[in-house]
Amino acid sequence: MKLGAFLWATGHHIAAWRHPHAHVTAGIDINHYIQLARTAEAAKFDLLFCEDAAGLREANVGIASQTSRSIGFEPISLLSALAVQTSRIGLVSTASTSYNEPYGLARTFLSLDHLSGGRAGWNLVTSASHIEAANFGATGLRPHADRYERAREFAEVVTGLWRDTPGQASGSGHDGQSFSVRDPLDLPPSPQGAPVMVQAGASDVGRDLAARTADVVFTAAQTFEEAKAFYDDLKGRLAAYGREPDDIKIMPGVAPVVAATEAEAQAKYEELQELIPDDVGVALLSSYLSISDLGRYPIDGPLPELPESEGMKSRQALVIEQSRRDNLSIRQLARHFAGARGHWRIVGTPVQIADELQARFEGGAADGFNVMPSYFPGELDAFAALVVPELQRRGLFRTDYEGHTLREHLGLKRPAWT
Amino acid sequence: MHLAVSLLSAAAEAQPGSGLDFAGLARLVQKAETAGLDMVLVADSAPAAGGDGPNGQMPFEATTLLAALATVTSRIGLVAAASTIAHQPYNLARRFASLDIISHGRIGWHAAMAPNSREAANFSRPEGFSPENFRRRAEEYIGIVQGLWRGWDADALLFDQAGGRFHDPEKMRVLDHKGAYFSVRGPLNVARSPQDAPVLVLSGLPEPDLDIAVRMADVILVDEASVERAKARFSDLKRRIAACGRDAHSARVLMTIALDGTTPPTASADSLEELFRSKSCDGFNILIPPQAGAVDNFSDRVLPELRRRGLFRLDYEGTTLRSHLGLAGGGHQ
Ligand SMILES: Cc1cc2nc3c(=O)[nH]c(=O)nc-3n(C[C@H](O)[C@H](O)[C@@H](O)COP(=O)(O)O)c2cc1C
Numbered sequence: 001m002k003l004g005a006f007l008w009a010t011g012h013h014i015a016a017w018r019h020p021h022a023h024v025t026a027g028i029d030i031n032h033y034i035q036l037a038r039t040a041e042a043a044k045f046d047l048l049f050c051e052d053a054a055g056l057r058e059a060n061v062g063i064a065s066q067t068s069r070s071i072g073f074e075p076i077s078l079l080s081a082l083a084v085q086t087s088r089i090g091l092v093s094t095a096s097t098s099y100n101e102p103y104g105l106a107r108t109f110l111s112l113d114h115l116s117g118g119r120a121g122w123n124l125v126t127s128a129s130h131i132e133a134a135n136f137g138a139t140g141l142r143p144h145a146d147r148y149e150r151a152r153e154f155a156e157v158v159t160g161l162w163r164d165t166p167g168q169a170s171g172s173g174h175d176g177q178s179f180s181v182r183d184p185l186d187l188p189p190s191p192q193g194a195p196v197m198v199q200a201g202a203s204d205v206g207r208d209l210a211a212r213t214a215d216v217v218f219t220a221a222q223t224f225e226e227a228k229a230f231y232d233d234l235k236g237r238l239a240a241y242g243r244e245p246d247d248i249k250i251m252p253g254v255a256p257v258v259a260a261t262e263a264e265a266q267a268k269y270e271e272l273q274e275l276i277p278d279d280v281g282v283a284l285l286s287s288y289l290s291i292s293d294l295g296r297y298p299i300d301g302p303l304p305e306l307p308e309s310e311g312m313k314s315r316q317a318l319v320i321e322q323s324r325r326d327n328l329s330i331r332q333l334a335r336h337f338a339g340a341r342g343h344w345r346i347v348g349t350p351v352q353i354a355d356e357l358q359a360r361f362e363g364g365a366a367d368g369f370n371v372m373p374s375y376f377p378g379e380l381d382a383f384a385a386l387v388v389p390e391l392q393r394r395g396l397f398r399t400d401y402e403g404h405t406l407r408e409h410l411g412l413k414r415p416a417w418t
Numbered sequence: 419m420h421l422a423v424s425l426l427s428a429a430a431e432a433q434p435g436s437g438l439d440f441a442g443l444a445r446l447v448q449k450a451e452t453a454g455l456d457m458v459l460v461a462d463s464a465p466a467a468g469g470d471g472p473n474g475q476m477p478f479e480a481t482t483l484l485a486a487l488a489t490v491t492s493r494i495g496l497v498a499a500a501s502t503i504a505h506q507p508y509n510l511a512r513r514f515a516s517l518d519i520i521s522h523g524r525i526g527w528h529a530a531m532a533p534n535s536r537e538a539a540n541f542s543r544p545e546g547f548s549p550e551n552f553r554r555r556a557e558e559y560i561g562i563v564q565g566l567w568r569g570w571d572a573d574a575l576l577f578d579q580a581g582g583r584f585h586d587p588e589k590m591r592v593l594d595h596k597g598a599y600f601s602v603r604g605p606l607n608v609a610r611s612p613q614d615a616p617v618l619v620l621s622g623l624p625e626p627d628l629d630i631a632v633r634m635a636d637v638i639l640v641d642e643a644s645v646e647r648a649k650a651r652f653s654d655l656k657r658r659i660a661a662c663g664r665d666a667h668s669a670r671v672l673m674t675i676a677l678d679g680t681t682p683p684t685a686s687a688d689s690l691e692e693l694f695r696s697k698s699c700d701g702f703n704i705l706i707p708p709q710a711g712a713v714d715n716f717s718d719r720v721l722p723e724l725r726r727r728g729l730f731r732l733d734y735e736g737t738t739l740r741s742h743l744g745l746a747g748g749g750h751q
């Protein structure tokens with residue numbers, strides 16, 4: 001079983017920063033992150049994972065000011081700092097294909113790979129938010145299909161540059177639809193052959209791009225059936241690109257709330273839920289539905305009918321599906337999603353959580369999990385101290401690193417050209 | 419006297435493969451910190467390398483290297499070159515803002531002002547830029563970056579857990595820049611710098627473009643010139659800075675020089691002293707090859723001589739790069 005430690009601000013729960021044990025100044029405290037990285041490394045996690053957005057997460061400043069997510073470290077600089085403060089754990093940063101150029105991004109990730117001795121990964125996203133778009137020109141968010149077409153070309157150029165670094169076959173230029181690149185990179189080849197390619201994006205085109213280029217897929221799924229369907233679908237797409245099922249590791253997000261007893265875990269979860277202001281919860285839900293005015297519908301009424309999103313198609317579908325399945329009101333949905341943004345949440349004892357993870361892992365619905373602690377550092381500490389040993393006892397998770405590079409941790413082949 | 423060292427500027431002369439790994443670079447910068455220098459400048463060679471071979475110096479891109487160096491040093495200023503072609507202004511402003519928080523206020527951005535057609539060809543601009551276009555674009559770009567760095571007031575973060583107020587909405591400002599080349603809304607999703615804003619270093623400016631530097635730069639790097647020419651240029655720059663409504667001391671002019679390792683220390687100190695005392699600069703940017711021992715020569719031999727003559731401070735007086743340079747900002751003067 002592969003495990004990622006997903007770092008985000010003060011915690012994945014939207015109200016985490018208000019929890020008395022959360023580290024409220026996380027967004028300006030590098031030592032806090034060094035500590036988290038060392039905790040995760042001591043627990044033998046495969047990787048640290050950082051989300052990203054090139055802009056605020058929330059347009060309404062009144063809402064934004066009630067969360068801790070408007071400020072934080074830019075993840076490539078953060079992981080570069082962590083690279084030399086750790087020695088084994090993988091370092092995966094999200095970066096957008098919509099607001100970068102492939103030459104610069106390929107070079108930056110290769111540099112992170114050298115700083116870390118072959119532990120870097122790039123999570124490719126296409127950026128679905130209007131807020132980000134406004135920081136990169138006046139033309140607004142481009143349609144979903146265009147963003148993915150650009151992403152496909154982007155990924156092709158980046159992997160080409162990694163392959164053609166000096167010392168390897170000499171690079172030829174690229175002159176395509178969205179990008180042109182003349183020279184090979186000026187850095188030595190990657191210590192792990194190439195940085196690991198991660199992808200988050202679960203729409204049909206997103207899955208195809210993952211099947212073509214990704215080594216790891218990060219995804220959101222609530223039920224076993226959803227997770228299993230996604231897993232089988234994605235693995236099934238690999239053959240079309242000449243790849244084997246094992247060439248991709250699928251790691252859905254999981255937001256555990258763990259304590260020694262079930263009652264304690266439940267109380268911990270309730271304590272967090274109590275801290276969510278209604279307007280913050282509804283705003284967060286709106287963003288996953290790509291609808292700006294959800295607040296004008298009665299909060300205890302049902303979700304209105306919505307047009308299909310040009311933003312995050314997969315997340316919108318997931319929310320709508322959940323609202324129908326469980327017949328939830330806007331308030332209930334908002335509170336539900338505020339905890340883990342649509343990812344799978346488990347509240348329970350270490351044994352219960354290990355049971356659940358084991359069932360999805362052995363049931364063929366996941367190769368591992370991206371662990372999303374509800375607040376930092378406490379919930380990462382708790383997972384490392386309570387759940388990891390339980391997984392190790394069952395022989396599901398390593399007791400020490402087998403190799404040094406991220407590819408080695410994940411059991412991924414080196415790219416064919418190396 | 420302010421003193422900086424530039425790593426890798428002698429890249430072209432060094433042997434491929436003679437560069438240092440991270441541990442070696444870290445030792446070099448730590449040595450410069452022990453010596454009490456104001457800052458280290460790291461070049462970014464991708465564009466300049468011309469793509470015709472491995473960069474023998476450096477397996478690293480400069481901003482990622484700076485983040486790593488920030489965690490193994492505590493006082494010295496760290497400045498990285500980053501081009502206005504390789505990054506979107508929002509992304510660049512954000513990277514440097516983040517570096518500044520990682521380093522507790524010790525970061526600078528060196529925006530080289532010379533257009534590089536080779537670089538543009540790797541960033542989907544095969545047609546390059548005309549010099550005029552490049553200059554106007556760079557000026558707009560730098561204005562955006564500095565504007566984004568000031569998007570959060572110093573006291574914007576409240577951390578009020580009980581009241582549910584993480585930050586004060588009144589103390590965050592959107593930039594809403596709409597210009598000839600860029601449209602950027604802002605604000606940055608990184609907190610304000612501990613030194614208010616990273617230090618802006620400009621270099622390589624031809625005479626007509628010095629207007630940009632006197633308006634925007636915190637540090638202006640100029641080339642070595644005869645004492646007479648350097649004096650005239652220095653007083654002209656200071657006059658122009660004041661003419662923009664800035665305090666004449668609010669931008670530091672450093673002269674870039676290559677010290678010859680074979681010149682006796684006293685002679686080196688003599689020439690630095692002469693240039694400095696004749697009011698031809700605020701200090702020096704010393705080029706050193708990125709090799710072990712390169713800093714030692716300067717810090718163990720020339721620096722004690724400068725200190726003996728009362729030309730250079732004995733130790734850091736503040737914690738931020740702005741405070742080392744005697745620039746306003748950061749409240750850690
Ligand atoms: C699990 C998951 C995590 C994601 N994380 C990010 C992120 O950190 N930053 C981002 O800009 N987009 C993120 N996305 C969005 C997608 O990568 C993609 O950019 C967006 O267009 C949605 O794509 P889709 O419609 O294919 O799901 C994430 C998507 C998923 C499914």
